[in-house]
Amino acid sequence: MLICALFLYSMENFEDILKLVTGNLAREEKEKVLSEINAKKGNREIFRKVKIAWAIFSSGSKQLSDYDEENLFLKIKDEISGKKKSLTISVHTVLKYAAVIIFMISLTTIFYLNKQNSNPETTDESLYTSVVTENGQRSKVILPDSSFVWLNSGTTLSYPNNFSSQNRKILLNGQAFFQVYHKENSPFLVQANSLIVTVRGTKFDVDAYPDNDAVTVVLESGKVDLSHQGIESFNYTMQPGEKASFNIAANSLNIGHVDTVIYSSWKDGKLIFRNEPMKNVVEKLKKWYNIDIEVADTEVYSSIFSGTIQNESYEEIFRLIGAVCHVNCNLIHNYEKEAKPKIIISNK
Known part of the structure; x- marks a missing residue:
């Protein structure tokens, strides 16, 4: 049973x-x-x-x-x-x-x-409470401590039912933007894969989809400490404007300075791409629009794309990508029950 x-x-x-x-x-x-x-x-x-x-x-x-x-x-x-x-x-x-x-x-x-x-x-x-957003959906959650969390498409957020000022731990699978309510002597923990983000009051984005090779943290304001569940010596304190990418396989951390708006704009209904590799664009659009995308020619991945997506339909976006990146984007409608639209991308 x-x-x-x-x-x-x-x-x-x-x-x-x-x-x-x-x-x-x-x-x-x-x-x-x-x-x-x-x-x-x-x-x-x-x-x-x-x-x-x-x-x-x-x-x-x-x-x-x-x-x-x-x-x-x-x-x-x-x-x-x-x-x-x-x-x-x-x-x-x-x-x-x-x-x-x-x-x-x-x-x-x-x-x-x-x-x-x-x-x-x-x-x-x-005992845990889990909040799930499917592909094509986004949501906003207010936690019991009054912290705000925005969930991107295809994300699962879990927290213990005894979540309190003394037990503020979040389990994340996917992408979320956090606005954490400050409580003295009460750290707020986010676990994404084996990476642990410890904060007290701040705004930051965590990208930890299971198909990613890395867990990425972008800090908008405040400070966060990064640690590893299985490596005691691993620790780093992030500063505002930094992007930390933790490679899961290599257990290595890469730090860079970025425009944080690019990484958090999705919570406001926008996707901003700046010289983004086509592979990343494809993965994000799959989740954003809840569609299937097939790349017929691997050479397509050598393209890069810049643009901002807000209210456009996926048909409009792929017409734009086709023109800008010089690729063919063919739309296939599948009228079977529960079937998703499919885009096939190939070289011209």
Whole structure:
């Protein structure tokens, strides 16, 4: 009962989704897997639940080793194939191996398990509220401490139900702009992948989509401290106007000075591109308009694009991109139920 609802979906694809969310999928495979996810609503729902589960799971655990990940997958596979007639889950096992899967199926289920297997003092710690924006959507959230958060398309924000002046921790998967309410001696923490942003009162943007190679933080005002969940010596204090890019695979940090408006304008309904590589443009527009984009010729990625998008339709934008970047942008309407429009970009 616990697992069965998931498993009309193929095990191979599920393993790819798990690897994508946990940052263990090869770069060349990411686009293929994301295309498969976007092809069906059911796939997107599974992906959404995996992202929520991983955000919560990773907040209190070290990243899975190859051995742990393989064992997690084998446990699930055995459950689906019926090799195990029953499943007994201890608290330790839930936290270390099964949290992702259980959470995906039902928030209610994991809450029930926590109540049955946890001490009363720690139960509240494991309960989270999640806010999700689908591709093509944006939203604004007011947190219990009066901080404001704007969520970009395809983003999941999770925070504990006991969120308070003494426990201000946010789990982010996607992109969000934060305007944090200052509270003396009460830091506000944002965890994005393995990067932790600690603030007291400030405005900043965090870009941490699971298909990104890096987590990016852009500080508009105030100060934030960057640290790493698994590297004790890793720390950096950002100044206003700085952009910090943390490469997930290399565990390296790159700092630069930028125009912060370019990185936060999306919350006001605008996308600003300044000499942006076409690959980045494609990924942003997929989420912004909730459309499929296929790049038929890899040479297209050598193009760069500058422009501002506000109220234009995707048809208008791709006509502009075609003219400015000297590429062909062909629109294909798919009239099947729940199907998304598709743009095919190729060289002229």
